[in-house]
Amino acid sequence: MSDAKPIQERTLAEQGAATSEGIAALFAEVRARFDREAAQLTAGDLAAWTALRNSWLGRSSGVINAIGDNWLKPAPPEQKRVVGKLLNELKAHVESTLEELRARAEAAGAAGAAASSGADLSLPGLRRALGTRHPICQTLEELERIFLSIGFSVVEGPEIETPYYNFEALNIPEHHPARDTMDTFYLSLPKGSPELLLRTHTSPMQIHTMERQQPPVRIIVPGRCYRRDNPDSTHSFAFHQIEGLAVDTDITFCEFKGTVEYFVREFLGPKTRTRLRPSYFPFTEPSAEVDASCFACDGKGCRICKHAGWIKLFGSGMVDPAVYGFVNYDAKRISGFAFGMGVERMAMMRYGISDIQLLYQNDVRFLRQFV
Ligand SMILES: [Zn+2]
Secondary structure: OOOOOHHHEEEEEEEEOOOOHHHHHHHHEEEEEEEEHHHOOOOOOOOHHHHHHHHHHHHOOOOOHHHHHHHHOOHHHHHHHHHHHHHHHHHHHHHHHHHHHHHHHHHHHHHHHHHHHOOOOOOOOOOOOOOOOHHHHHHHHHHHHHHOOOOEEEEOOOOOOHHHOHHHHHOOOOHHHHHHOOOOOOOOOOOOOOOEEEOEEEEEEEEHHHHOOOOOOEEEEEEEEEEOOOOOOOOEEEEEEEEEEEEEEEOHHHHHHHHHHHHHHHHHHOOOEEEEEEEEEEEEEEEEEEEEEOOOOOOOOOOOOOOOOOOEEEEEEEEEEHHHOOOOOOOOOEEEEEEEHHHHHHHHHHHHHOOOHHHHHHHHHHHHHHH
């Protein structure tokens, strides 16, 4: 060819295209050239895609603009409609093809980046399971709710205690046999340091609270406790307890019994009956074990209550006046009651759990049942 200029740089007249067919043939030639160039594009090569777009749709040097300038503008009026229509069709084809190629190039680029980073985008996503409250937590909260609703407040204290607060001030002197049932862990400290231990009950907070404030006192003390027990289906070296204490100038055994009965009905259901059995605790006098009628058989006797019809709930009693001596309360003027319940025991009874160890194993198949 004598003329080196590409066809979009020359007018239609220069190329001798005077008929609609001639014009359409020129457009077809340009379109075929675009399709060839697009087909050569390497997937994922965004730089090559940008170059292709600029060479066809660029404002100053793009082929489409050049056709507008050199074919459409100088065309005689009778050709303008045909040229304009074919130009619009060509432009729409170029734009849609480029858009398709861009989406493909971006996807290929992302896959390439993922492949080089070792990530597999075809793997299903990670789902973060929402946690739920542990049955011990649920039980603790339920117990707290009941006592808060009848005027008790929640007090928490340290898990490390001195023997004085854990034993002596609770009327359990050294060499008292009650200490045998509450053997615990002592901290190994440098020689000459005061002795420290892991509390065997949350009862020390009774003393701390009474030291700090004058009656009336109505508190519950939830928390973790420790004893040197070998793990079995009802024992653990760490467990949870809620201790309760009510001290005022006019608290009678009747109020104690009423509070206990109210609690049992709230926790186990309105039909539950309560029974007090004489018992012994160093810091209460008189002391009582609180039993509830079996929730499973309603007192008729079954496997859960070992055919007794009753289930032991917790220990309690009227505060031994000797305890008031340790906190400078006037034992002649005031009286009160105390109780201490194992949270695990209450949870096991409520949910029908037969082995305390299940509560500590963090097996989601077990925990899921209490959602
Ligand atoms: Zn029963």
